[in-house]
Amino acid sequence: MTEATDSTVTPARGRPKDPAKRAAILKAATSLFLSQGFAGTSMDAIAKLAGVSKLTVYSHFSDKETLFSAAVETKCHNTLPVPIFELDRTQPLRTTLTKIGLGFLDLIHSMESVELQRLLNSQAAVDPDMSRLFFEAGPQRTLNAMEHLVREANQAGLLDAPDPKQAAENFFSLLQGCQHMKTLIGYRQPMTASEAQPHAEQVVDMFLRAYGKG
Amino acid sequence: MTEATDSTVTPARGRPKDPAKRAAILKAATSLFLSQGFAGTSMDAIAKLAGVSKLTVYSHFSDKETLFSAAVETKCHNTLPVPIFELDRTQPLRTTLTKIGLGFLDLIHSMESVELQRLLNSQAAVDPDMSRLFFEAGPQRTLNAMEHLVREANQAGLLDAPDPKQAAENFFSLLQGCQHMKTLIGYRQPMTASEAQPHAEQVVDMFLRAYGKG
DNA sequence: GTCTATATAGCGATAGAC
DNA sequence: GTCTATCGCTATATAGAC
Secondary structure, eight states, rough: OOOEEEEEOSSSSSSOOSSSSSHHHHHHHHHHHHHOOOOOOOHHHHHHHTTTTTHHHHHSSSSSHHHHHHEEEEEEETOOOGGGGGTTTOOOOOHHHHHHHHHHHHHHTHHHHHHHHHHHHHHHTOEEEEHHHHHHTTTHHHHHHHHHOOOOOOTTTTTTOOOOOHHHHHHHHHHHHHHHHHTTTTOOOOOOOOHHHHHHHHHHHHHHHHBBOO | OOOOOOSOOTTTTTOOOOOHHHHHHHHHHHHHHHHOOSTOEEEEEEHHHHSHHHHHHHHSSHHHHHHHHHHHHHTTOOOOOGGGGGGOOOOOOHHHHHHHHHHHHHHHHSSSHHHHHHHHHHHHTTOHHHHHHHHHHHHHHHHHHHHHHHHHHHHSBBBBBHHHHHHHHHHHHHHHHHHHHHHTTTTTOOHHHHHHHHHHHHHHHHHHHHHBBO
16 A cells, blocks of 8 residues: 555556466365365365465455355356257257257256355355355356247247246256256266266157147 | 163163163254254254253264264155055046145255255265265155156056156156255245145146146 | 363464565 | 464363262
8 A cells, every 4th residue: 555666567556466366266265165165165275275375365355255255156157058049940949959958967967066056055044145146147047048948939839838937947957857966965976978868858858748839 | 773771671770871862962963963064063062952961972972973974864764655655546646646746845845854955965075875875765765656656657547658767757856846956055945835836736737748648 | 971171173364574 | 465373262072070
């Protein structure tokens, strides 16, 4: 604050403080919080992994909760790329849905997503804001895109789903299945690509049996 | 488990140790672990809630992990009453399925179940055995019973589900829906009875559209 | 066998030197 | 602005009296 180096060319104006250390801290914190949980991660461990001293950590983030929030935010934007949800009328609907399904399975069975959801679950009671952040940045957008696709398919005469929003939820619920719950509680390994294919096909099959234009 | 009460008539012989204190400790531990998590629960808090001293706790359970395991085991036998899965041919299948669905929703949205699953999620990486215990004692039995019912319904000509096991999983996956995930991460309150009714009906509707005969 | 009091260790957060 | 050394607190687990 007392300072100098006023009219220099260097961007180190006023209080340059953080070059890339902040990023290193955030990266280390994210990794540890996801794998060890909130209580299981110490500020010392974060500092050590980031290659800085603990006080440097505190100079960037006032306390552990603040750092935790920042770390989770950086991982909250898991979502399917919107282009997947474009209804391509040159392809059969079944193909489009299967492709969406595979993308979704790949996303939710990534170590990243699994650990993030475990973390949110464990902090659900204490950090409801974080859950809101996550859900609206990720799942909600995916659900909206799917609902939009169902509406288009209805209008195109490809589907007969009276409640598109509900149909979208049902689609992803089926994709999650029991497998995802088993994975979250550690009873099974995340689904592999070769397992995902038949599962997605089976889900699309049921979905079309229920909502397909008959 | 390593107990004795050897060949004496008087229960106070030798080392009677635990009258009902063990039960009190387990009850307190279960309550705290479920609501506060593993790291968030101290042995002091358990002792205080159980109304005994901390050393008494340690005399019954060698360490915190052991107590944790024992506490979780006592809560792992949540399952749907099997009688619900009896196929009553005097009632429409839709009615039976809706009843099962409502029972399932009531179970998984109970505070007890929600907290247990959050706990298992947070300890998934460190306690895989516990997840196995839970899944096989609870969800697996429910799934088996449902699969059996689907098989019966197939034979009775009420359903046309080529893969009964898969159909059973799909049924419960639909019931869980997105709502349950939102509840787990703390984004929504558990589903109430008045919300459960239309949801169950909607699920049964889709299920019968997909697997119903004709 | 059970309780009060305590040893030991680890974590979050801070004070002072470069 | 960054690092080393440390305070204060809490929690697990134990030692000694009734």
